[in-house]
Amino acid sequence: MEENLTVDRSRVPLGKEDFVSDQMVKWCPGCGDHAILSSLANVFPKIGYRKENFCVVSGIGCSSRFPYYVNTYGFHGIHGRANAIATGVKIANPHLSVWVATGDGDSMAIGGNHFIHIIRRNVDINIMLFNNQIYGLTKGQYSPTSPMGSVTKTSPQGTIEHPFNPGELVLGAQGTFFARAVDTNPKLMTEIMFEAAKHDGTSVVEILQNCVIFNEGCHTTITSKESRDDNQIILKNGEPMIFGKNKEKGIVLKPHGLAVVTLGQDGITEQDLLVHDQYSQDPGIHLMLAKMAPPYFPIALGVIRSALFFTYDDLVEEQINRSKANTTIKNVDDLLNSGDTWEIK
Amino acid sequence: MTQKKNKVVTKEDVVVKFVGDSGDGMQLTGNLFSDTAALEGNDLANFPDYPAEIRGPHNTVAGVSGFQVHIGKKVYSSGDLCDVLVAMNPASLKANLKWAKKGGTIITDLDAYDEKAIEKSGYKSNPLEDNTLQGYNLIKAPIATLTKDALKDLGLDVKTAEKSRNMFALGMMYFMFNWDQKIAFDFFAKKFKKKPELIQSNKLALQAGYNYAETVEAISVTYSIPSATLEKGRYRNLSGNVATAWGFLAASERSGRPLFLGSYPITPATEILMELAKHKSLGAKVFQAEDEIAGICSAIGASFAGAMALTTTSGPGLSLKSEAIGLAVMTELPLVIVDVQRGGPSTGLPTKSEQSDLMQALYGRNGECPVLIIAAQSPSDCFISAYEAAKLSMEHMTPAILLTDGYIGQGSELFKIPKVADLPKITPPIAAPNDMDYKPFKRDPKTLVRKWALPGTEGLRHRVGGLEKENISGNVSMSPENHQLMTDLRYNKVMKIADNLPEQQVFGADENELLVVSWGGTYGAVHTAVEEMINENMPVSHAHFRYIMPLPKNTEKLLGKYKKIVVPELNSGQFVNYLRMTFPQYKYSQFNKVQGLPFNVSELKDAFNKIIKEK
Numbered sequence: 034m035e036e037n038l039t040v041d042r043s044r045v046p047l048g049k050e051d052f053v054s055d056q057m058v059k060w061c062p063g064c065g066d067h068a069i070l071s072s073l074a075n076v077f078p079k080i081g082y083r084k085e086n087f088c089v090v091s092g093i094g095c096s097s098r099f100p101y102y103v104n105t106y107g108f109h110g111i112h113g114r115a116n117a118i119a120t121g122v123k124i125a126n127p128h129l130s131v132w133v134a135t136g137d138g139d140s141m142a143i144g145g146n147h148f149i150h151i152i153r154r155n156v157d158i159n160i161m162l163f164n165n166q167i168y169g170l171t172k173g174q175y176s177p178t179s180p181m182g183s184v185t186k187t188s189p190q191g192t193i194e195h196p197f198n199p200g201e202l203v204l205g206a207q208g209t210f211f212a213r214a215v216d217t218n219p220k221l222m223t224e225i226m227f228e229a230a231k232h233d234g235t236s237v238v239e240i241l242q243n244c245v246i247f248n249e250g251c252h253t254t255i256t257s258k259e260s261r262d263d264n265q266i267i268l269k270n271g272e273p274m275i276f277g278k279n280k281e282k283g284i285v286l287k288p289h290g291l292a293v294v295t296l297g298q299d300g301i302t303e304q305d306l307l308v309h310d311q312y313s314q315d316p317g318i319h320l321m322l323a324k325m326a327p328p329y330f331p332i333a334l335g336v337i338r339s340a341l342f343f344t345y346d347d348l349v350e351e352q353i354n355r356s357k358a359n360t361t362i363k364n365v366d367d368l369l370n371s372g373d374t375w376e377i378k
Numbered sequence: 379m380t381q382k383k384n385k386v387v388t389k390e391d392v393v394v395k396f397v398g399d400s401g402d403g404m405q406l407t408g409n410l411f412s413d414t415a416a417l418e419g420n421d422l423a424n425f426p427d428y429p430a431e432i433r434g435p436h437n438t439v440a441g442v443s444g445f446q447v448h449i450g451k452k453v454y455s456s457g458d459l460c461d462v463l464v465a466m467n468p469a470s471l472k473a474n475l476k477w478a479k480k481g482g483t484i485i486t487d488l489d490a491y492d493e494k495a496i497e498k499s500g501y502k503s504n505p506l507e508d509n510t511l512q513g514y515n516l517i518k519a520p521i522a523t524l525t526k527d528a529l530k531d532l533g534l535d536v537k538t539a540e541k542s543r544n545m546f547a548l549g550m551m552y553f554m555f556n557w558d559q560k561i562a563f564d565f566f567a568k569k570f571k572k573k574p575e576l577i578q579s580n581k582l583a584l585q586a587g588y589n590y591a592e593t594v595e596a597i598s599v600t601y602s603i604p605s606a607t608l609e610k611g612r613y614r615n616l617s618g619n620v621a622t623a624w625g626f627l628a629a630s631e632r633s634g635r636p637l638f639l640g641s642y643p644i645t646p647a648t649e650i651l652m653e654l655a656k657h658k659s660l661g662a663k664v665f666q667a668e669d670e671i672a673g674i675c676s677a678i679g680a681s682f683a684g685a686m687a688l689t690t691t692s693g694p695g696l697s698l699k700s701e702a703i704g705l706a707v708m709t710e711l712p713l714v715i716v717d718v719q720r721g722g723p724s725t726g727l728p729t730k731s732e733q734s735d736l737m738q739a740l741y742g743r744n745g746e747c748p749v750l751i752i753a754a755q756s757p758s759d760c761f762i763s764a765y766e767a768a769k770l771s772m773e774h775m776t777p778a779i780l781l782t783d784g785y786i787g788q789g790s791e792l793f794k795i796p797k798v799a800d801l802p803k804i805t806p807p808i809a810a811p812n813d814m815d816y817k818p819f820k821r822d823p824k825t826l827v828r829k830w831a832l833p834g835t836e837g838l839r840h841r842v843g844g845l846e847k848e849n850i851s852g853n854v855s856m857s858p859e860n861h862q863l864m865t866d867l868r869y870n871k872v873m874k875i876a877d878n879l880p881e882q883q884v885f886g887a888d889e890n891e892l893l894v895v896s897w898g899g900t901y902g903a904v905h906t907a908v909e910e911m912i913n914e915n916m917p918v919s920h921a922h923f924r925y926i927m928p929l930p931k932n933t934e935k936l937l938g939k940y941k942k943i944v945v946p947e948l949n950s951g952q953f954v955n956y957l958r959m960t961f962p963q964y965k966y967s968q969f970n971k972v973q974g975l976p977f978n979v980s981e982l983k984d985a986f987n988k989i990i991k992e993k
Contacts, residue, residue, distance in 0.1 A: 352658050
């Protein structure tokens with residue numbers, strides 16, 4: 034990553050305690066959000082910015098209470114609009130490290146438009162997308178990520194609509210960074226958030242998060258001790274894609290797409306496996322990885338894509354600087370008197 | 379200038395309207411006509427009148443585009459009926475004849491009246507040959523033929539040559555007003571720098587039109603208009619939307635707060651977005667958002683981060699922004715929302731003007747949600763209105779809605795150029811680093827204004843949001859007493875802005891039989907009507923409101939000094955009902971028009987005279 038020279042670095046080392054707010058955390062006991070909060074409070078001091086240079090923005094939903102629980106500049110917006118609000122914050126002050134806390138309702142449904150456009154523009158903002166596949170704050174209606182057939186309070190016979198895969202949406206919108214974490218693995222989550230912070234551009238971290246009240250166990254296949262090793266793969270840049278309880282399985286690229294193989298079977302060795310390249314400009318394999326899901330594939334965790342591209346906020350500054358250097362209109366008086374004017378005596 | 383044989387008539391003011399197909403270049407012609415009038419020393423106001431379609435069907439009434447210019451010694455509006463109608467084809471004549479004064483001059487292109495064009499225009503027979511134009515001074519000029527002749531040596535294709543017809547017509551106008559053709563030639567040289575062949579073709583066409591008018595004596599009467607009686611100073615021609623953009627640039631420079639505009643294109647407000655996008659060199663950050671909601675939400679984010687934040691729109695966009703305006707009210711952040719009103723409801727009449735968003739601006743949100751509302755009265759007035767909206771919004775930490783309309787936004791008039799240093803100072807209440815006393819919702823006891831703590835500032839980390847917050851601390855609070863308190867504080871904060879506003883002025887006598895109360899873009903027509911009536915010794919005065927919320931402090935007392943009050947509005951009675959609700963002790967008459975058109979002076983005078991006569 035290129036060092037962003039405009040950033041004010043903290044003169045003193047910071048710790049987690051610097052970011053703990055005095056507000057009582059009101060999420061349900063056992064909610065996955067607690068782990069996310071803790072991970073982010075661990076990441077902020079590592080980033081190295083002055084503590085005044087963090088800004089957390091949210092929309093509406095359980096996830097969106099987040100700004101109250103971290104001691105930074107914070108803005109709790111309205112439903113679906115966190116990404117639009119954050120865009121304004123970042124353009125107005127590009128020196129800030131801007132974080133968005135949002136959910137599958139906030140960013141996939143009511144705020145879907147802002148979500149795809151912030152990604153398309155590549156504004157340098159870190160989006161934490163809490164995906165619990167349910168509307169929690171309104172007490173249990175299906176969301177755009179609820180699997181087909183989900184029985185909820187508004188789909189007593191099961192949903193009849195296709196869910197979004199957030200990763201697919203991010204890459205379809207030309208996203209430059211997409212990573213996936215689970216709330217049960219705070220260590221991995223912290224690493225991923227740090228990677229997101231380092232990325233210049235819009236970073237989307239999908240966090241598979243459990244709603245203990247309205248969607249308990251929605252991610253169990255992926256997160257339970259018994260099944261997780263066979264149903265998740267943690268991607269590491271430059272390393273072959275290996276998973277399974279005994280590290281016996283791997284991912285290969287075949288002409289028609291990805292496939293799961295067993296090492297040692299049919300002469301397959303580690304050399305045959307796909308090696309993860311998160312920095313690849315071509316999103317083709319990243320898309321295949323983002324779409325992998327049980328039962329035929331493990332779900333991909335870790336940084337799936339982290340491609341280098343110019344950011345919107347940098348280009349804004351660049352255009353302003355270039356215009357300032359190339360103009361004869363240096364102030365508003367110049368502007369008012371430009372063009373055809375005449376004196377009345 | 380050459381000696382003229384023609385009769386020269388001196389006139390205080392003249393209204394000229396150029397109309398043609400939407401591809402005929404009427405907007406350019408009208409603009410050049412305006413600029414010339416200004417350079418020749420006239421006061422002016424103009425208004426482009428174009429269809430919602432970019433290029434409507436050729437030769438039909440739906441495709442007619444127009445541009446009206448009012449020039450004179452002193453003018454307040456783009457005028458009612460025109461003295462001179464320049465119609466480039468039968469359809470434009472058909473659509474606009476009703477706006478021509480009886481006995482006025484009509485100049486039209488004889489070559490455009492073939493059978494097909496006449497039929498498409500909806501005329502049953504050729505209006506130049508039947509008695510349709512009886513009572514008008516009709517000038518039939520073979521404009522297309524003569525233009526082609528004039529340009530024949532340039533070797534242009536037929537289409538390009540035909541496109542210069544508008545300049546032939548303008549040349550005739552130059553003759554009619556005894557204007558110096560060099561003004562137009564200079565304009566062509568600048569405008570077509572990159573297409574030199576157009577400099578020559580336009581010049582030849584204009585000259586040909588001028589010479590035609592002079593030699594064939596088609597125009598028997600030429601006009602001389604006394605120079606404008608304007609204050610000393612430097613002037614320019616300025617449209618309302620550009621004036622709005624410039625007012626904001628001035629406010630940004632004067633306040634030291636960088637300008638941020640989050641906006642989505644919408645007629646008739648888009649010019650503000652386009653104009654500000656040109657001025658990155660002045661530090662303007664202009665964000666064309668994915669929709670109206672993102673426009674305002676990005677502006678709210680920018681305001682939180684310390685920018686002078688703006689969003690610009692028209693009625694449908696204001697509807698979409700309603701929820702977010704509530705967020706700005708709740709977070710008590712400065713933000714200016716510009717609504718260039720158009721005909722509604724829904725998509726309505728995008729290119730026409732109305733004053734029908736007033737109630738939406740006042741009340742169109744959930745909850746008790748007061749905002750500052752200012753209304754601009756004329757194109758040039760948009761400059762200071764925008765400046766003032768930004769100033770008051772920042773100084774009082776409240777969103778402000780600036781109401782203009784399509785008529786003044788797209789119309790233009792002379793603008794006296796101020797010096798930025800002479801504009802009122804702007805002092806946003808920015809919290810100092812490490813202010814130990816800082817609490818997000820602690821207020822100045824006099825103004826009830828909270829401080830603006832900018833992210834990045836040491837020692838001021840805090841959170842704001844759309845949930846109700848506890849007084850002073852800003853923590854989320856669902857307490858009933860606190861909600862009442864905060865509701866009252868937010869309302870009183872906006873009402874206290876009136877302490878800093880000038881008193882409402884009255885034109886005419888302080889006590890009188892009739893007070894005409896108007897607001898916003900109807901100023902020109904209403905003022906002209908009242909002025910004429912005062913000259914006719916009618917007992918009438920005029921109060922034109924720019925501050926809608928809060929109203930100036932003397933409003934209640936002032937209204938009580940008149941026996942009758944009438945409120946003319948381009949809606950069904952929104953301001954009058956606001957006044958009825960606010961000051962129910964008075965009786966109000968109303969005069970309303972919802973046709974997408976501005977008021978005519980004559981219809982206003984008729985209405986006011988009738989009310990005066992009523993017992």
